[in-house]
Amino acid sequence: MKDLMRIKTLLSAEIETLLNQQVKKEAHSSAIYLSMASWCDRNGFEGSADFFFKQSNEERDHQLKIYKYILDMGGTAISPEVNNIKNEFSTFREVFEDALDQEIAITQSFKNIVARCHKEQDYVTLEFLNWFLREQREEEYIARRALELFDIIGESGTGYWDIDKNIGNIKYSAE
Amino acid sequence: MLIENPITSTELIEVFITSKGGVYQSDKENCLFLSFSGKTSKLSFQSLSDLKKIIDKVDLGHMCTLIEHADIEIILLKDNCYVLSGIEIIYLKEILHGAFTMFRLNHIITDCLNRLVVS
Numbered sequence: 518m519k520d521l522m523r524i525k526t527l528l529s530a531e532i533e534t535l536l537n538q539q540v541k542k543e544a545h546s547s548a549i550y551l552s553m554a555s556w557c558d559r560n561g562f563e564g565s566a567d568f569f570f571k572q573s574n575e576e577r578d579h580q581l582k583i584y585k586y587i588l589d590m591g592g593t594a595i596s597p598e599v600n601n602i603k604n605e606f607s608t609f610r611e612v613f614e615d616a617l618d619q620e621i622a623i624t625q626s627f628k629n630i631v632a633r634c635h636k637e638q639d640y641v642t643l644e645f646l647n648w649f650l651r652e653q654r655e656e657e658y659i660a661r662r663a664l665e666l667f668d669i670i671g672e673s674g675t676g677y678w679d680i681d682k683n684i685g686n687i688k689y690s691a692e
Numbered sequence: 693m694l695i696e697n698p699i700t701s702t703e704l705i706e707v708f709i710t711s712k713g714g715v716y717q718s719d720k721e722n723c724l725f726l727s728f729s730g731k732t733s734k735l736s737f738q739s740l741s742d743l744k745k746i747i748d749k750v751d752l753g754h755m756c757t758l759i760e761h762a763d764i765e766i767i768l769l770k771d772n773c774y775v776l777s778g779i780e781i782i783y784l785k786e787i788l789h790g791a792f793t794m795f796r797l798n799h800i801i802t803d804c805l806n807r808l809v810v811s
Contacts, residue, residue: 518705519719520802522795525737593738 526591529637533592535630536583536642541597542626543580546619547573552604553612557681562609564681568663572616575656579649586645609677610667617660624653655689662687708790712783715740715791724791728784733772743769744788750781 528536554569587594606612627649634643663684670679704716704725713728724740726733735743746767755763755778765781767774776784 518717518798519722520795520799521717521722521724521737522799523802524722525741593741 527639527641528587528590528592529639532630532633532637532639532642533587535633536587536592537595537597539626539630540580540583540587540594541599542623543576543583544597544599545602546623547576547580548599548602549615549619550576552602553606553616556604556606556612557609560609562677562681565609565612565684568684569612569616579652583649586642590641609680610664610672613660613664613667617657617664620653620656620660624657627653651691654691658689659687662689708787708794710783710787710790713787715787726787728787729774729776729780735769735772739770739772740788740791743767744792747781747785747788752778752781755781 526533550569550573554566554573557563557569558566584594603615606615627646631643631646631650634640634646666680666683666687667676670676670683672680703720704718707715707717707724709715713726716725716727717723718725722737724735724737726735726740726743746769750765755765763778765774765776765778767776774784
């Protein structure tokens, strides 16, 4: 008897579900960063607004990358519904605290999918996910460093102005 | 696509059957036949998978509490249309769950065989 299930797709139902959930999380992330960009712009933090616009685009790229992978492997990619986006933040610092929380949640989610891939011996998807794990190293570093600037520069006086000017200069080098 | 009587064909492999119907596979055509409720439909693996997802999402509890409507669910799937009562949904769910369990089992066995070293 032919293995029609395998002929149709490389992905197991469980991995496909997890990847579709990740598509939704990336879409959610992209939308949150967009709302952060809006808040920063409205409150005069233009450097940070630019930073979050770029972050939003990156998350959207990640979403599409996973989406296309599901389709390329014969799976069913589901266009996600995105709701419950926080649009108001109490302080400038809170925006960056939320951004770090967001990145940590995404990293944890990828770790969960990778664990499932190991369990199912799905090394093809595992290899695909390696790129995202490397990406998360950078994403978490940048979010953590951005928050660090609040402590290093300080929030009083021209602190916010300096932080806003330096946010876009944060770079990550693995070397 | 509605088929006359393909189940009698010797080419078909029985995937999973119950007293209410069953799923059969044609290796020659790489397709499946769902025999249920007096009709047989020819479906791709994707279509059968889509049908299972739709059936799994039917809220039977809600269906049973409807007073102003008949407890029927109309399912449109490409060329096929199923008009199912609550009890028929339970029967079909059993068939589809059984079939997909067999697909997974077949995949595990095929995978094990593919890993064997040929001497």
